Amino acid sequence: MSALTRDLPAALAEVKAEITRTDSKASLLLAFIGAVLAGAWSAGHDLPHTPCLLVPGLAGVALLIGAAGVLLSSVRPNLKGRHGFPLWATLTPEQIRDAVVTDLAADIAGLSRLAVTKYTALRRAVDLTRAGGLLLLVAAVLTLGGAA
Template identity: 70%
Template sequence: MTPGSAHEALTAAHAEVKAEIARTDTKTALLLAFVGAVLAGAWTVAKDTPLTAPALVAGGLGMGLLVAAAGMLLRSVRPNLRGRHGFPLWATLTAEEITDAVVTDRAADIAGLSRLAVAKFRGLRRAVDLTCAGGALLVLAALLCAGGAA
């Protein structure tokens, strides 16, 4: 691989990883808004509805899972100011040191960003699983209320 093509490949890989982080953050923001809306809606309905004990248990567990999902989503988008690459590092360097770091450290930056992207994706995936489980429990609670199970 020629030096020019290696630089182009590194630049493309760097852009791809940054784009994946942006996509994951966008999905996280949308899911966080959805979870918040479900929590607010479920609370609004539940506070005015007489709940049976099984519905209260199922609904409480569902709400708990949704709150856990929201916490996981918030941790996923929490800024990491202790990172070795990118903005936190650049804030401590001079202009010349930034130029040197960008030119010589592109592969390490790609590796660091890739690990960050994978961690964000895992958090998002777990939050989606918790949201699905919490939603299913809320549906169960609604069915128990509608069916009048004691």
């Protein structure tokens, strides 16, 4: 067995593991965003509805909802892919055998592009979550300043 033959399955396993990690991170971040939104919703009922509180508060909530949308799109299955099981579902057993033998490098490349897309969405969602959290923090500080 050549080094290339041994290295391709290892590379494929690494890419699949990266995809799994992005999905796990997205799940955790979705749960965090849900908890922050629930807290903001609960706290918002007891606060005065002045423009100086509503503007940063609602903007923060909007950014968190946007982050959740980005995360949901990153974990949405792509069943039209031409690599891995979506491709194999369209092939006969003989074609699968040929595809696995000849197209392993293409699978690695395609799945790597998918992993990069998922990580890009995850980064965008983290940035939106940070911005939304900062705006909610501004609203909270303004609320405390008004209560003093």
